[in-house]
Amino acid sequence: MIANKSVNRQIVLGSRPVGAPTADNFRLEEREISTLEDGQVLLRTQYLSLDPYMRGRMSDAPSYAAPVAVGSTMVGSTISCVQASRHPGYQIGDKVLAYGGWQDYALSDGQALTKLDPKMNHPSLALGVLGMPGFTAYMGLLDIGQPQAGETVVVAAASGAVGSVVGQIAKLKGCRVVGIAGGDDKTRYVIDELGFDACIDHRTTEFALQLTKACPKGIDVYFESVGGAVFDAVLPLLNTKARVPLCGLIANYNDTALPHGPDRMGLLTRTLLTKRIKMQGFIIFDDYGSRYPEFFSQMSQWVNEGKIKFREDIVEGLENASQAFIGLLEGRNFGKLIVHVANA
Numbered sequence: 001m002i003a004n005k006s007v008n009r010q011i012v013l014g015s016r017p018v019g020a021p022t023a024d025n026f027r028l029e030e031r032e033i034s035t036l037e038d039g040q041v042l043l044r045t046q047y048l049s050l051d052p053y054m055r056g057r058m059s060d061a062p063s064y065a066a067p068v069a070v071g072s073t074m075v076g077s078t079i080s081c082v083q084a085s086r087h088p089g090y091q092i093g094d095k096v097l098a099y100g101g102w103q104d105y106a107l108s109d110g111q112a113l114t115k116l117d118p119k120m121n122h123p124s125l126a127l128g129v130l131g132m133p134g135f136t137a138y139m140g141l142l143d144i145g146q147p148q149a150g151e152t153v154v155v156a157a158a159s160g161a162v163g164s165v166v167g168q169i170a171k172l173k174g175c176r177v178v179g180i181a182g183g184d185d186k187t188r189y190v191i192d193e194l195g196f197d198a199c200i201d202h203r204t205t206e207f208a209l210q211l212t213k214a215c216p217k218g219i220d221v222y223f224e225s226v227g228g229a230v231f232d233a234v235l236p237l238l239n240t241k242a243r244v245p246l247c248g249l250i251a252n253y254n255d256t257a258l259p260h261g262p263d264r265m266g267l268l269t270r271t272l273l274t275k276r277i278k279m280q281g282f283i284i285f286d287d288y289g290s291r292y293p294e295f296f297s298q299m300s301q302w303v304n305e306g307k308i309k310f311r312e313d314i315v316e317g318l319e320n321a322s323q324a325f326i327g328l329l330e331g332r333n334f335g336k337l338i339v340h341v342a343n344a
């Protein structure tokens with residue numbers, strides 16, 4: 001489907017999912033582009049970031065951020081181009097990082113926009129390695145994980161936007177790094193391209209045994225993004241004084257009830273107590289927003305020097321965003337998931 005120039009295609013939340021989202025929970029609508037008022041800019045979406053947190057916004061369960069209302073446009077970060085401006089700070093052609101949402105065009109009053117360097121020849125990196133996921137990896141690992149040279153760091157969702165960066169930073173810090181990922185292609189990529197020491201496929205029946213073998217000295221830092229069966233395998237391997245940055249729990253995002261099986265709360269709390277483990281959740285911009293410049297400067301240098309590699313999974317067309325997002329929750333993405341909406 002090709003975007004009509006005077007029409008704004010928007011993907012709205014059609015209904016709240018119960019369990020895993022389906023195509024029926026989304027609706028593509030077409031509306032006229034609103035008229036610009038003084039102090040506003042009209043943004044043309046070039047790239048839309050798809051991220052796991054959006055599953056939380058589809059639900060009205062209590063969370064750290066308000067849900068998307070049913071019938072409203074799905075939220076999300078975008079790389080956008082200023083197409084018209086009645087704002088003194090922005091000119092036509094400026095490229096910005098915005099919170100434009102799942103749509104072709106967005107109006108903005110200029111707040112919450114970040115101008116991108118016009119010379120930036122790969123602007124979508126501001127949604128990935130140089131943006132929110134990279135920042136999450138950097139702060140979660142370094143501030144909460146505090147990895148020391150020689151320690152063993154285990155990284156969940158290791159081929160993804162956050163995990164891929166976590167493991168590479170841990171390697172730069174001199175750690176032994178073991179990734180966890182789904183399937184041969186991802187595990188091979190994590191070892192061969194990203195330089196992790198090992199990567200274990202969480203989909204195999206021998207997962208827990210292989211993880212144990214890959215961590216002969218136990219685990220000092222576990223970067224948690226998954227939960228569920230992956231955490232069950234990690235827990236007994238955690239060393240005394242281990243640190244667990246609790247970044248995400250994607251295996252549970254579609255849950256409608258507590259997991260089946262025996263209650264493991266006692267096992268968890270006993271392990272945390274007796275091994276004096278620090279497990280800390282964090283929400284990246286709420287907890288670390290002021291440190292973004294430090295991150296951006298360091299990560300830009302690492303990326304330019306080729307010390308941190310990245311992979312993008314680019315889906316063509318806004319109309320394909322819903323299916324791509326559903327796939328993200330099933331592990332069908334391979335790298336930072338981004339929708340290419342339009343050329344600059």
Ligand SMILES: NC(=O)c1ccc[n+]([C@@H]2O[C@H](COP(=O)([O-])OP(=O)(O)OC[C@H]3O[C@@H](n4cnc5c(N)ncnc54)[C@H](OP(=O)(O)O)[C@@H]3O)[C@@H](O)[C@H]2O)c1
Binds near residue numbers: 136161328
């Ligand atoms: N706290 C924060 O501020 C913050 C900020 C950003 C992201 N996060 C969290 O960080 C995590 C990773 O985000 P991302 O953007 O980097 O996504 P991503 O890793 O690029 O993509 C998600 C990956 O999660 C894995 N996955 C999905 N379901 C799984 C399951 N049941 N068991 C094991 N693995 C599963 C899949 O990889 P495999 O195919 O390898 O299984 C999938 O590709 C998410 O939990 C997200 O919510 C938190």
